[in-house]
Amino acid sequence: MEPAFSTGDFLDGFLEEAEEHLQAVNQLLLRLERDASGRASPEEGMDPLERIEVIKELFRSFHTLKGMSGMVGLKEAVRLSHAAETLLLAIQQGSMETSPALIDRLFLSTRLLAMVVETVRDSSRTMPDIEPELQRIEAQLRPNVEGSVDTVEEAAPERQSMRDGPVEVLLPQLAVYAGLLKSLGPLEQKKIGAAVKAGQHFNLAIFIPSAERAERGENVDQLRAQIIQAGALIKAVPDMDEGKVRFLFLFSSQQPIPPGAISADEVIPLVAQTGENFLADDKNLAVQQRARPQSGMQTALVRVELDRLDEMIRITGDLMQLRMRLMDQLGQLEQVPAPLRRELRQTTDQINRVLRDLRRSILRARMVPLSETFNQMPLVVRDLSRASQKEVRLVVHGENTEVDKLLVERLREPLIHLVRNAIIHGIETQADRVEAGKNRQGMLTLTGIPQGDHITVEVRDDGRGVNLSEVKAKAVRLGLLDADAFVDAETALRLISKPGFSTRRAADEGSGRGVGLDVVQRMVRSFGGHLSLETTPGQGSIFRLRLPLSLVIMEVLLVQVGQERYAIPRNGVLRVLEINPAEIVPMEGGELVPAGGDYYILHRLGQLVRCCGNHRPSPGKLFGLVPDIMDQPGGERRHIVVVDRVVELREVVVRTLSDPYLAIPGVAGATEQSDGRVVLILDLQVLLRAAETG
Amino acid sequence: MLSEQSPAFLVVDDSAIIRKMIMTALRPLNPVFREASSGLEALEQIMLRRYDAITLDLNMPDIHGLEFLKFVRNQRTFQDIPIIVITTQSDDQMREAVLTAGANVFIAKPFTPQVVLSEVKALLKQV
Numbered sequence: 168m169e170p171a172f173s174t175g176d177f178l179d180g181f182l183e184e185a186e187e188h189l190q191a192v193n194q195l196l197l198r199l200e201r202d203a204s205g206r207a208s209p210e211e212g213m214d215p216l217e218r219i220e221v222i223k224e225l226f227r228s229f230h231t232l233k234g235m236s237g238m239v240g241l242k243e244a245v246r247l248s249h250a251a252e253t254l255l256l257a258i259q260q261g262s263m264e265t266s267p268a269l270i271d272r273l274f275l276s277t278r279l280l281a282m283v284v285e286t287v288r289d290s291s292r293t294m295p296d297i298e299p300e301l302q303r304i305e306a307q308l309r310p311n312v313e314g315s316v317d318t319v320e321e322a323a324p325e326r327q328s329m330r331d332g333p334v335e336v337l338l339p340q341l342a343v344y345a346g347l348l349k350s351l352g353p354l355e356q357k358k359i360g361a362a363v364k365a366g367q368h369f370n371l372a373i374f375i376p377s378a379e380r381a382e383r384g385e386n387v388d389q390l391r392a393q394i395i396q397a398g399a400l401i402k403a404v405p406d407m408d409e410g411k412v413r414f415l416f417l418f419s420s421q422q423p424i425p426p427g428a429i430s431a432d433e434v435i436p437l438v439a440q441t442g443e444n445f446l447a448d449d450k451n452l453a454v455q456q457r458a459r460p461q462s463g464m465q466t467a468l469v470r471v472e473l474d475r476l477d478e479m480i481r482i483t484g485d486l487m488q489l490r491m492r493l494m495d496q497l498g499q500l501e502q503v504p505a506p507l508r509r510e511l512r513q514t515t516d517q518i519n520r521v522l523r524d525l526r527r528s529i530l531r532a533r534m535v536p537l538s539e540t541f542n543q544m545p546l547v548v549r550d551l552s553r554a555s556q557k558e559v560r561l562v563v564h565g566e567n568t569e570v571d572k573l574l575v576e577r578l579r580e581p582l583i584h585l586v587r588n589a590i591i592h593g594i595e596t597q598a599d600r601v602e603a604g605k606n607r608q609g610m611l612t613l614t615g616i617p618q619g620d621h622i623t624v625e626v627r628d629d630g631r632g633v634n635l636s637e638v639k640a641k642a643v644r645l646g647l648l649d650a651d652a653f654v655d656a657e658t659a660l661r662l663i664s665k666p667g668f669s670t671r672r673a674a675d676e677g678s679g680r681g682v683g684l685d686v687v688q689r690m691v692r693s694f695g696g697h698l699s700l701e702t703t704p705g706q707g708s709i710f711r712l713r714l715p716l717s718l719v720i721m722e723v724l725l726v727q728v729g730q731e732r733y734a735i736p737r738n739g740v741l742r743v744l745e746i747n748p749a750e751i752v753p754m755e756g757g758e759l760v761p762a763g764g765d766y767y768i769l770h771r772l773g774q775l776v777r778c779c780g781n782h783r784p785s786p787g788k789l790f791g792l793v794p795d796i797m798d799q800p801g802g803e804r805r806h807i808v809v810v811d812r813v814v815e816l817r818e819v820v821v822r823t824l825s826d827p828y829l830a831i832p833g834v835a836g837a838t839e840q841s842d843g844r845v846v847l848i849l850d851l852q853v854l855l856r857a858a859e860t861g
Numbered sequence: 862m863l864s865e866q867s868p869a870f871l872v873v874d875d876s877a878i879i880r881k882m883i884m885t886a887l888r889p890l891n892p893v894f895r896e897a898s899s900g901l902e903a904l905e906q907i908m909l910r911r912y913d914a915i916t917l918d919l920n921m922p923d924i925h926g927l928e929f930l931k932f933v934r935n936q937r938t939f940q941d942i943p944i945i946v947i948t949t950q951s952d953d954q955m956r957e958a959v960l961t962a963g964a965n966v967f968i969a970k971p972f973t974p975q976v977v978l979s980e981v982k983a984l985l986k987q988v
Contacts, residue, residue, distance in 0.1 A: 183878075
């Protein structure tokens with residue numbers, strides 16, 4: 168199959184959407200698994216209807232993945248999702264049970280599918296071999312083709328009742344709406360039955376679309392969202408009434424729907440007729456009344472590419488610069504009457520405030536809930552607890568805390584490592600736990616705690632804790648510590664964060680795979696965060712990640728002058744030229760240098776930032792940065808800033824120095840290098856202007 | 862609202878990236894696009910304005926594409942709108958059902974932009 172479209176154009180969209188579906192699939196599979204293993208708590212348990220819905224949702228996700236993958240010519244993904252579909256279809260048709268083995272199969276196929284999709288993102292990855300997995304799926308399907316007796320029998324009663332007779336009129340008022348009534352199949356019938364038993368209210372919402380409504384932003388999608396918020400949707404159908412299309416929504420709700428609560432034309436409360444026979448033979452339905460999860464909350468959402476927000480932040484930055492210049496120029500005005508001066512000051516103050524608000528609201532737009540990363544942890548925990556044969560319960564708090572999109576993404580790796588660490592090193596084996604008088608099941612808690620402009624993410628386990636004396640002994644042996652040194656949690660963390668430092672003898676599976684605490688430290692530091700440890704022997708450990716809520720990423724040139732390094736925003740530099748020191752022409756009050764057929768006024772960065780005063784420029788080649796100066800009188804771009812060395816071009820997380828408006832002239836912010844050293848980000852324009860005015 | 866020269870197309874698919882691909886394929890016709898990600902949303906759209914053609918996915922939330930098709934073809938107002946079904950569910954049975962229900966064209970995913978474009982072009986000429 169040949170890619171039909173030039174894949175590149177759709178790559179980002181494909182990857183984003185595929186990832187969404189893969190995540191949804193994993194979530195649904197986890198729900199199925201909890202349910203199938205009987206480990207579900209009451210609020211997690213599913214009744215048969217929900218299970219059917221989950222299977223349907225899974226099928227739809229795989230189906231969409233199949234369609235999308237076909238479009239980008241990813242035939243391995245097409246075959247895998249098709250195979251998964253086949254398994255789900257078998258469940259839907261009742262020829263297979265949702266056994267743990269089957270759910271495992273689906274998990275593994277999904278993981279493989281994710282790897283296949285990854286090859287699109289990263290072409291250096293080799294395409295995994297999918298044949299063995301396809302064969303295993305095939306094998307799983309085979310016994311059923313031949314008719315495996317016990318599984319079919321088990322599933323039989325439920326399927327039987329699914330096929331039960333014609334639709335019983337439980338809601339007599341619906342007789343008027345023949346179209347809706349006709350569309351109620353056995354599944355909907357079951358949903359109604361379950362809702363009756365749970366003592367829920369029934370409602371019929373009627374919605375007539377119109378241009379006026381559309382203009383007001385009221386549409387069928389919005390109504391559906393409102394209904395899902397208020398209760399459970401049983402069936403939605405289109406209907407024709409006097410030549411006009413209208414939509415009928417049959418839904419149940421815990422509470423009666425107050426007038427005006429949802430934007431339908433009419434909401435008719437329905438009275439359910441409780442046929443006793445109907446209820447009697449319906450033993451399969453677990454009757455549970457439960458609150459609807461808050462995660463169903465719907466808000467109006469628009470997707471924006473992160474780049475566009477960055478662009479907006481950049482523009483805001485430019486505006487801030489202009490404001491400063493305006494203030495300067497106002498200050499130079501002479502003979503301005505005092506009242507006017509006052510007004511001007513007020514206006515510039517206002518501009519200041521508005522800019523601050525603007526910046527804050529743009530940063531706010533980049534915020535997403537922590538759950539984007541937290542939601543992936545159940546899968547990690549599941550795999551690791553299996554691999555290590557430990558029983559681990561994961562509890563998550565504060566997943567609705569909002570942090571910067573980039574942070575959420577970059578948090579994933581360190582978090583996975585800490586979770587892995589907690590399960591492999593922290594939580595004891597079941598036997599050890601029982602012996603220590605602990606619950607057999609280990610407890611792992613992830614918590615997001617907002618604290619002003621920072622957030623703390625805690626990874627807490629109730630395992631054995633970090634053994635400080637063991638860490639110390641090892642450190643002494645390695646010559647990192649004196650034998651009489653005192654080791655507290657902080658010191659221990661510093662020690663175990665050293666590359667290659669491990670108190671475990673053998674490399675455990677999982678923790679031995681590359682990412683060590685040293686890498687966690689480096690990542691956390693690179694976005695201006697801090698890692699700390701609290702540990703109690705025998706009771707467990709808490710790793711705390713303290714991180715800034717918002718991140719601004721900037722592409723910078725890292726340059727060196729003497730021993731000092733500085734970062735210069737990439738978009739402030741037109742080009743970088745090599746300069747031969749021998750060609751520098753001294754002249755009165757400065758230096759000139761020829762380059763590219765032109766003469767440039769030479770500025771040495773060391774002098775601009777008034778540092779490295781006694782630094783002698785290196786004798787070899789120098790590098791000149793031609794700054795992008797838009798407001799140069801006459802539009803000339805005749806300046807060049809010389810440095811010893813251009814180290815690299817890289818993306819860094821910008822940390823504003825306290826208040827962004829209380830700026831040191833020429834210093835736009837700071838960034839931390841992976842070794843923890845702080846590097847200042849310089850604004851060449853401002854530096855040059857300062858140099859000119861003396 | 863819509864100019865004479867620009868045809869109005871409704872692109873119905875629950876996958877945003879597939880919608881984008883379909884729109885890319887049809888762009889040479891210089892059309893005005895509306896998108897819908899579910900069957901009900903699509904019905905709402907056709908209530909609100911006239912479309913010169915609809916591309917329709919089958920497997921969607923709310924109502925299946927086939928249900929959409931049947932409903933639309935039952936209403937006199939919408940009987941003549943050209944409908945192009947574009948789906949991964951491309952077995953013969955489904956093709957048969959879709960064409961019987963009144964779709965003008967059936968295209969299996971994965972599709973090439975050329976096929977979509979030429980089918981839609983041909984349909985527009987007929988109308």
